[in-house]
Amino acid sequence: MSEMSVGSIITNVEFLCAEEAVSKIPNKARMMVGGFGRSGIPEYLLETMIETTEIDGLTIISNNISEGSNLHHLFMLGRIKKAIGTYYTTSKEVVKAYRENRIEIELLPQGTLSEALRLGGSGIPAFYTPTSAGTELAKNKESRMFNGREYVLEESLTAKVALVRAHKADRAGNLIYRKSARNFNPLMAMAADLTIVEVDEIVEMGELDPEQIVTPFIFVDVVVERGREND
Amino acid sequence: MSEMSVGSIITNVEFLCAEEAVSKIPNKARMMVGGFGRSGIPEYLLETMIETTEIDGLTIISNNISEGSNLHHLFMLGRIKKAIGTYYTTSKEVVKAYRENRIEIELLPQGTLSEALRLGGSGIPAFYTPTSAGTELAKNKESRMFNGREYVLEESLTAKVALVRAHKADRAGNLIYRKSARNFNPLMAMAADLTIVEVDEIVEMGELDPEQIVTPFIFVDVVVERGREND
């Protein structure tokens, strides 16, 4: 292999406008959505999806469905069939929909969710965790003793699509995040067949420190710059 | 809580000279040692341990025992009783010692080793991996089908001590690494009761970018600056 200039490197990552990106999401998809609270949610992708597609029947894997977010908007439009996450109590509308059987909810402890995502992206299908052992959440789950302590068998999570919020991408598709907006985003990026990322800014290759890249481009499929009509 | 100046923050991390640091290692300890090839090995800590202690009967968890390293020196002194790792074929002396029953060896696939370390430090005692399923390495291990594919149950790894090589530490004990010397080091830092780290340089708090810290100080017990007699 010979030395090459920056411009001559091309990866499999696509750089698209939001509308093109979300058009790749299949209907009734199982889809991961990053974010904790209102921080690190891919709002621009969700907004574009709401406005430009008719996708519904979604299964959403996300820590919660925050009121005021576009994920909540998507839910209010009746386009979410099932939610897998840790905390839905804060949205009265989600609680109401659950009582009226309009949404199915699968509740996981937050540490189980985060590890299930990371291991889902790592080819590990299941793991034992001490969390929830002996509680109602483990009622229908296998458990097993290791060194005299009880652990619950949890299956890892994968999905067709992940919508991810990052801070910057380089032209290869490498990602860095910003402060506590990182949360579940790098884990979901690893765990989906189609990882679509929204970023504040796209920079040239070489501008991100190789020691500092959090998500190497191998986990990324599509990058969208926020508010950019086309690339 | 009020605003505070840099100097007023104190963590539980100790800053010691190498001799004080290695004096904390118990005899016959189960000990992790970072490094891949000759890169990222805590050579200074190992050298100090060889010269200033009589610790022996060690169980070493390390990818390999590289010829020319102080870990190999420790082995040649007969102070390693058992080795858990992935690749020992490159050292004729290790192979010879194994044949003469002078060392016990437990062989793991490298991906199993790395995940067992990370999960060992994460409170997950066991996990299923596709790696080695149907091979001799899985002969005495449980296996189980998930979605029609066979997976092997592997137990995670923890240890009394980890000797870790990093590039820089700040005065809180946060760590960054250098290039491919990172390898197993951040994983081992998480997985031991006593994590002793050797660094090229200790910097003030605030000098490491909070986005760039690879090992937060919570995983670190002792930091030693290479070649520094005392602190």
Next chain:
Amino acid sequence: MTDLTVKRYIAWRAAQELQAGVVNLGIGIPTLVADYLSPGLVTLHSENGILGVGPSPVPEDEDPDLINAGKAPVTIQPHSSFFDSSLSFAMMRGGHLDATIIGALQVAANGDIASWAIPGKDVLGVGGAMDLVVGAKRVIVATTHVTPKGEPKILSKCKYPLTAKGRVDTIITEYAVFKIRQSKLYLVEKVEEISFEDLNQITEAPYEIGGNFKTVVREELMHALS
């Protein structure tokens, strides 16, 4: 004593349990603990990926990308780091946190804790509580002694769904401090303002008097506090 004064006393008393180390504070009374911790000696962990949480910012410095687990804007400190949720819960589950201070609906004499669900109500939120309680080296429950309706919260057995079994180390209320050792409850501190008779009335769980038992005068402590 106002509700807030009670809460502040409990928070202050809980803070006295922590000399140094890394702590995760739950929502409610535990959030107030931050105000009373030794500055610079205790580092706060937030499960959404921050080690070294600083105080609340002035409004003009608020950053939507810098919030704590309670979704409130925070700041960072010179030794802070950011990481993903997986590493954050590795810290918790892996036993790396020195302590957590959390609220509870019910605590049992054997260390069981119930803090996330009420029987008969929909259970739609668990968050990070289970990992926190299962993983922290020391679980300190900071709670009012009884519910708003006056029902005991310290019980011989939890009636609500458990968060974790046998993990509570210390219980701190406005009237007392209990330690749990080998699944047994010990009273180690009582405020002079309550009699043993009254304390027994609001404490359903049986307890023994701990070896280092002492009585404190809450009014004096609160005076020093304000």
Next chain:
Amino acid sequence: MTDLTVKRYIAWRAAQELQAGVVNLGIGIPTLVADYLSPGLVTLHSENGILGVGPSPVPEDEDPDLINAGKAPVTIQPHSSFFDSSLSFAMMRGGHLDATIIGALQVAANGDIASWAIPGKDVLGVGGAMDLVVGAKRVIVATTHVTPKGEPKILSKCKYPLTAKGRVDTIITEYAVFKIRQSKLYLVEKVEEISFEDLNQITEAPYEIGGNFKTVVREELMHALS
């Protein structure tokens, strides 16, 4: 044909299988593949924690902290990143690598591969081979057709301990290219320099002729290569 020429031909032919994507190259012949990959279109992964491995440095630029999985000094590229071994193997095991090109001691018609141990000898090294073979989207074996002693390596069943079961997609030797589909071996390319009779003699495994079978002239290809 010298040994090196044979090896270079195999490496060149293997490189033709890869138009773009991320690839991990094993030790031996696969290492040579790097010389023939489309510049800029294929990114190399190294299991010790590098994505975007560049060419060997000039001696004065060697850095002991920048080596590949074969422990040789390397360089990085403008899109490179460093990470720990756990994330590196997550890439492999999690199915994120487009392909791996590796050597083998034996390959079976059903896609089984044996590459790490010989019966009767001490088994003291496995490294990352098992994770690589189990995880890469496509496993391409690049090997001489027979052992140095002239024994067939493409067998109806592996006799040596397996690295993984049923994972091989393509086999490339100096004489032929085979594809494995639904546990069956198909010959898709043969060099004109060997007759079917001779090929059958050194190929213990039964095979069928693939739909797109073609014959190539190795001498011509090698001429273009040099």
